[in-house]
Amino acid sequence: MPEQPMQRSNAYDLFVFVLTVLSLAIMALLLLPLNPATEQLLRVYDNAICVVFLGDFAIRITRAPSRSEYFLREGGWLDLLGSIPSLGFFKYSAILRLARLSRLARITRLVREQNRREIIDDVLTHRSQYAAFITCFGALLVLVISSVLVLGFESRAAEANITSGGDALWWALVTITTVGYGDRYPITFGGRVVAFTVMLAGVGIIGALASMLASVLVSPAPASAPDETPTHDADTALELRAVREELRALRSEISAMRDSEGER
Numbered sequence: 448m449p450e451q452p453m454q455r456s457n458a459y460d461l462f463v464f465v466l467t468v469l470s471l472a473i474m475a476l477l478l479l480p481l482n483p484a485t486e487q488l489l490r491v492y493d494n495a496i497c498v499v500f501l502g503d504f505a506i507r508i509t510r511a512p513s514r515s516e517y518f519l520r521e522g523g524w525l526d527l528l529g530s531i532p533s534l535g536f537f538k539y540s541a542i543l544r545l546a547r548l549s550r551l552a553r554i555t556r557l558v559r560e561q562n563r564r565e566i567i568d569d570v571l572t573h574r575s576q577y578a579a580f581i582t583c584f585g586a587l588l589v590l591v592i593s594s595v596l597v598l599g600f601e602s603r604a605a606e607a608n609i610t611s612g613g614d615a616l617w618w619a620l621v622t623i624t625t626v627g628y629g630d631r632y633p634i635t636f637g638g639r640v641v642a643f644t645v646m647l648a649g650v651g652i653i654g655a656l657a658s659m660l661a662s663v664l665v666s667p668a669p670a671s672a673p674d675e676t677p678t679h680d681a682d683t684a685l686e687l688r689a690v691r692e693e694l695r696a697l698r699s700e701i702s703a704m705r706d707s708e709g710e711r
Contacts, residue, residue, distance in 0.1 A: 456573035457557070457566070462580035463503055464554045467547050469588065470496045474544045476595075485598055488612030490533065492591055493544075500530035500547075525549040575659065582655045586623060589652070593645045594619040600637035607634055623649040 473493050477486065504526045511517035518524055529546035570577055598615035601607040609615055609631050618631040622645045633639050 456576050457569055458573055458576035458580050460554050460557060461577075462584060463500075464551065465584055466496060466499065466587075467550050467554075469584075469591070470500075470544065470547060471551075473591070482602060484602060484610065484612050484615075485595060488594060488598060488615055491612060491616065494532040497530050497532035500526070500550075501532075504530055522549040522553060575662070578655070579659060582652060582659070585648075586652045589623055589645060589648045590616075590619050593623070593641050597633055597638045597641045600635045600641065601633055604635050607638075609633060609638070619645065622646060623652065625649045625653055 470493065473489050473496070477489055477493070481489070504523070507526070508514050508517055508523055511521075511523075518527075525546040526549065528543045529550065531543055594612075594615040597609060597618065598612065601609040601615075609618055614631050618633075621628050621631075622642060625646070633642050
Protein backbone atom coordinates (compact mmCIF):
# COMPACT_ATOMS: atom_id res chain seq x y z
CA MET A 448 0.00 0.00 0.00
CA PRO A 449 1.34 3.49 -0.78
CA GLU A 450 2.27 5.57 2.24
CA GLN A 451 -0.18 8.34 3.02
CA PRO A 452 1.30 11.86 3.18
CA MET A 453 1.74 13.24 6.69
CA GLN A 454 -0.83 15.89 7.56
CA ARG A 455 0.58 19.32 8.24
CA SER A 456 0.19 20.52 11.81
CA ASN A 457 -1.55 23.76 12.77
CA ALA A 458 0.68 24.26 15.82
CA TYR A 459 2.95 26.80 14.13
CA ASP A 460 0.03 28.76 12.67
CA LEU A 461 -1.66 28.96 16.07
CA PHE A 462 1.62 30.10 17.64
CA VAL A 463 1.89 32.91 15.10
CA PHE A 464 -1.78 33.72 15.73
CA VAL A 465 -1.40 34.21 19.50
CA LEU A 466 1.90 36.03 18.95
CA THR A 467 0.07 38.43 16.63
CA VAL A 468 -2.58 39.01 19.28
CA LEU A 469 0.16 39.76 21.81
CA SER A 470 1.82 42.21 19.42
CA LEU A 471 -1.47 44.04 18.88
CA ALA A 472 -1.96 44.24 22.66
CA ILE A 473 1.51 45.77 22.99
CA MET A 474 0.64 48.24 20.23
CA ALA A 475 -2.51 49.23 22.12
CA LEU A 476 -0.51 49.74 25.33
CA LEU A 477 1.90 52.01 23.48
CA LEU A 478 -1.01 54.34 22.72
CA LEU A 479 -1.55 54.93 26.45
CA PRO A 480 0.23 57.70 28.40
CA LEU A 481 3.07 55.63 29.90
CA ASN A 482 6.32 56.67 31.54
CA PRO A 483 9.37 56.65 29.23
CA ALA A 484 10.90 53.54 30.84
CA THR A 485 7.79 51.41 30.31
CA GLU A 486 7.37 52.71 26.78
CA GLN A 487 10.97 51.84 25.99
CA LEU A 488 10.49 48.32 27.36
CA LEU A 489 7.35 47.75 25.29
CA ARG A 490 9.13 48.92 22.15
CA VAL A 491 11.90 46.37 22.80
CA TYR A 492 9.30 43.60 22.89
CA ASP A 493 7.57 44.98 19.82
CA ASN A 494 10.80 45.01 17.82
CA ALA A 495 11.65 41.49 18.99
CA ILE A 496 8.27 40.25 17.76
CA CYS A 497 8.91 42.05 14.47
CA VAL A 498 12.07 39.98 14.02
CA VAL A 499 10.03 36.79 14.55
CA PHE A 500 7.46 37.97 12.01
CA LEU A 501 10.20 38.72 9.48
CA GLY A 502 11.38 35.15 9.90
CA ASP A 503 7.81 33.93 9.45
CA PHE A 504 7.49 35.97 6.26
CA ALA A 505 10.74 34.51 4.93
CA ILE A 506 9.56 30.95 5.69
CA ARG A 507 6.17 31.45 4.06
CA ILE A 508 7.45 33.08 0.89
CA THR A 509 10.15 30.42 0.54
CA ARG A 510 7.71 27.53 0.93
CA ALA A 511 4.95 29.07 -1.15
CA PRO A 512 4.25 27.24 -4.45
CA SER A 513 4.06 30.62 -6.17
CA ARG A 514 5.88 33.49 -4.48
CA SER A 515 4.10 36.15 -6.50
CA GLU A 516 0.74 34.57 -5.64
CA TYR A 517 1.54 34.65 -1.93
CA PHE A 518 3.00 38.15 -1.97
CA LEU A 519 0.32 39.85 -4.08
CA ARG A 520 -2.91 37.89 -3.65
CA GLU A 521 -2.55 36.13 -0.30
CA GLY A 522 -1.49 39.21 1.65
CA GLY A 523 2.23 38.59 1.81
CA TRP A 524 2.97 42.26 1.31
CA LEU A 525 0.82 43.04 4.35
CA ASP A 526 2.81 40.50 6.37
CA LEU A 527 5.98 42.29 5.33
CA LEU A 528 4.66 45.75 6.22
CA GLY A 529 3.48 44.52 9.62
CA SER A 530 6.91 43.03 10.32
CA ILE A 531 9.04 46.14 9.83
CA PRO A 532 10.62 47.08 13.20
CA SER A 533 10.74 50.71 14.28
CA LEU A 534 14.14 50.52 16.06
CA GLY A 535 13.49 54.02 17.40
CA PHE A 536 14.07 55.65 14.00
CA PHE A 537 10.70 55.34 12.30
CA LYS A 538 8.36 57.30 14.51
CA TYR A 539 5.16 56.55 12.64
CA SER A 540 5.91 52.94 11.80
CA ALA A 541 3.41 51.84 14.45
CA ILE A 542 0.68 52.48 11.90
CA LEU A 543 2.09 49.59 9.86
CA ARG A 544 1.31 47.24 12.75
CA LEU A 545 -2.33 47.31 11.65
CA ALA A 546 -1.26 45.20 8.68
CA ARG A 547 -0.89 42.32 11.11
CA LEU A 548 -4.67 42.03 11.10
CA SER A 549 -4.38 40.32 7.72
CA ARG A 550 -2.25 37.59 9.33
CA LEU A 551 -4.95 37.11 11.96
CA ALA A 552 -7.67 36.87 9.33
CA ARG A 553 -5.72 34.36 7.21
CA ILE A 554 -4.91 32.02 10.11
CA THR A 555 -8.47 32.26 11.43
CA ARG A 556 -9.78 31.28 8.00
CA LEU A 557 -7.43 28.28 7.84
CA VAL A 558 -8.53 27.04 11.27
CA ARG A 559 -12.22 27.51 10.51
CA GLU A 560 -11.90 25.27 7.46
CA GLN A 561 -11.35 22.33 9.82
CA ASN A 562 -14.02 20.85 12.05
CA ARG A 563 -13.59 20.25 15.75
CA ARG A 564 -12.72 16.58 15.29
CA GLU A 565 -9.88 17.38 12.87
CA ILE A 566 -8.46 19.96 15.28
CA ILE A 567 -8.53 17.48 18.18
CA ASP A 568 -6.85 14.81 16.04
CA ASP A 569 -4.19 17.33 15.00
CA VAL A 570 -3.46 18.23 18.64
CA LEU A 571 -3.20 14.56 19.63
CA THR A 572 -1.03 13.65 16.64
CA HIS A 573 1.37 16.60 16.98
CA ARG A 574 1.15 17.12 20.73
CA SER A 575 4.91 17.59 21.05
CA GLN A 576 4.83 20.56 18.67
CA TYR A 577 1.89 22.10 20.49
CA ALA A 578 3.64 21.60 23.84
CA ALA A 579 6.81 23.29 22.56
CA PHE A 580 4.97 26.30 21.12
CA ILE A 581 2.74 26.67 24.19
CA THR A 582 5.78 26.58 26.47
CA CYS A 583 7.64 29.18 24.39
CA PHE A 584 4.65 31.49 24.21
CA GLY A 585 3.96 31.04 27.91
CA ALA A 586 7.53 32.02 28.74
CA LEU A 587 7.27 35.10 26.50
CA LEU A 588 3.93 36.10 28.01
CA VAL A 589 5.25 35.80 31.57
CA LEU A 590 8.36 37.74 30.58
CA VAL A 591 6.38 40.63 29.08
CA ILE A 592 3.76 40.92 31.82
CA SER A 593 6.17 40.53 34.73
CA SER A 594 8.73 43.01 33.46
CA VAL A 595 6.08 45.66 32.72
CA LEU A 596 4.37 45.18 36.09
CA VAL A 597 7.54 45.15 38.18
CA LEU A 598 8.76 48.27 36.41
CA GLY A 599 5.45 49.98 37.14
CA PHE A 600 5.66 49.11 40.83
CA GLU A 601 9.36 49.75 41.36
CA SER A 602 9.64 52.99 39.42
CA ARG A 603 7.53 54.69 42.07
CA ALA A 604 9.82 53.74 44.96
CA ALA A 605 12.67 56.06 45.89
CA GLU A 606 15.17 53.32 46.83
CA ALA A 607 14.29 50.94 43.99
CA ASN A 608 17.07 49.39 41.88
CA ILE A 609 14.76 48.44 38.98
CA THR A 610 14.25 51.84 37.39
CA SER A 611 14.65 51.28 33.63
CA GLY A 612 13.32 48.98 30.98
CA GLY A 613 16.67 47.23 30.76
CA ASP A 614 16.69 46.58 34.50
CA ALA A 615 13.17 45.11 34.37
CA LEU A 616 13.98 42.92 31.38
CA TRP A 617 17.18 41.62 32.99
CA TRP A 618 15.40 40.92 36.27
CA ALA A 619 12.59 39.06 34.50
CA LEU A 620 15.05 36.94 32.49
CA VAL A 621 17.17 35.83 35.44
CA THR A 622 14.07 35.18 37.56
CA ILE A 623 12.09 33.15 35.01
CA THR A 624 15.16 31.00 34.32
CA THR A 625 15.47 30.40 38.10
CA VAL A 626 19.01 31.83 38.08
CA GLY A 627 18.41 34.83 40.32
CA TYR A 628 21.68 36.77 40.41
CA GLY A 629 20.34 39.16 43.00
CA ASP A 630 21.80 42.31 41.44
CA ARG A 631 18.25 43.51 40.67
CA TYR A 632 15.38 42.78 43.04
CA PRO A 633 12.01 44.32 43.90
CA ILE A 634 11.50 46.14 47.19
CA THR A 635 7.81 47.06 46.95
CA PHE A 636 4.97 44.75 47.97
CA GLY A 637 3.53 44.67 44.45
CA GLY A 638 6.91 43.95 42.95
CA ARG A 639 7.50 41.05 45.33
CA VAL A 640 4.11 39.56 44.51
CA VAL A 641 5.06 39.69 40.83
CA ALA A 642 8.42 38.12 41.66
CA PHE A 643 6.77 35.24 43.54
CA THR A 644 4.47 34.58 40.58
CA VAL A 645 7.37 34.61 38.14
CA MET A 646 9.31 32.15 40.32
CA LEU A 647 6.43 29.67 40.25
CA ALA A 648 5.95 30.11 36.50
CA GLY A 649 9.68 29.76 35.88
CA VAL A 650 9.84 26.42 37.69
CA GLY A 651 6.97 25.13 35.55
CA ILE A 652 8.47 26.42 32.30
CA ILE A 653 11.93 25.03 32.98
CA GLY A 654 10.37 21.72 34.02
CA ALA A 655 8.34 21.56 30.82
CA LEU A 656 11.41 22.29 28.69
CA ALA A 657 13.42 19.64 30.55
CA SER A 658 10.70 17.03 30.07
CA MET A 659 10.46 17.76 26.34
CA LEU A 660 14.23 17.48 26.00
CA ALA A 661 14.21 14.18 27.88
CA SER A 662 11.42 12.80 25.69
CA VAL A 663 13.40 13.69 22.58
CA LEU A 664 16.55 12.00 23.90
CA VAL A 665 14.90 8.77 25.04
CA SER A 666 12.23 8.43 22.33
CA PRO A 667 12.52 5.09 20.47
CA ALA A 668 13.26 4.89 16.77
CA PRO A 669 10.14 4.95 14.58
CA ALA A 670 8.91 1.48 13.68
CA SER A 671 8.92 0.48 10.04
CA ALA A 672 5.60 0.46 8.25
CA PRO A 673 3.93 -2.91 7.56
CA ASP A 674 4.47 -2.57 3.84
CA GLU A 675 8.16 -1.84 4.33
CA THR A 676 9.14 -5.54 4.88
CA PRO A 677 12.89 -6.15 4.68
CA THR A 678 13.99 -7.87 1.49
CA HIS A 679 15.76 -10.68 3.34
CA ASP A 680 12.49 -11.97 4.83
CA ALA A 681 11.69 -13.92 1.65
CA ASP A 682 15.14 -15.56 1.68
CA THR A 683 14.69 -16.47 5.34
CA ALA A 684 11.34 -18.11 4.59
CA LEU A 685 12.90 -20.18 1.80
CA GLU A 686 15.74 -21.32 4.07
CA LEU A 687 13.26 -22.37 6.77
CA ARG A 688 11.29 -24.34 4.25
CA ALA A 689 14.44 -26.15 3.08
CA VAL A 690 15.38 -26.99 6.67
CA ARG A 691 11.95 -28.45 7.28
CA GLU A 692 12.23 -30.64 4.17
CA GLU A 693 15.62 -31.92 5.34
CA LEU A 694 14.20 -32.72 8.77
CA ARG A 695 11.39 -34.69 7.20
CA ALA A 696 13.86 -36.64 5.07
CA LEU A 697 15.97 -37.45 8.14
CA ARG A 698 12.93 -38.62 10.06
CA SER A 699 11.99 -40.91 7.18
CA GLU A 700 15.47 -42.41 7.06
CA ILE A 701 15.55 -42.95 10.84
CA SER A 702 12.17 -44.66 10.81
CA ALA A 703 13.27 -46.89 7.91
CA MET A 704 16.42 -47.91 9.81
CA ARG A 705 14.37 -48.77 12.89
CA ASP A 706 12.02 -50.94 10.81
CA SER A 707 14.92 -52.84 9.25
CA GLU A 708 16.50 -53.50 12.66
CA GLY A 709 13.14 -54.74 13.97
CA GLU A 710 12.84 -57.30 11.18
CA ARG A 711 16.27 -58.68 12.02
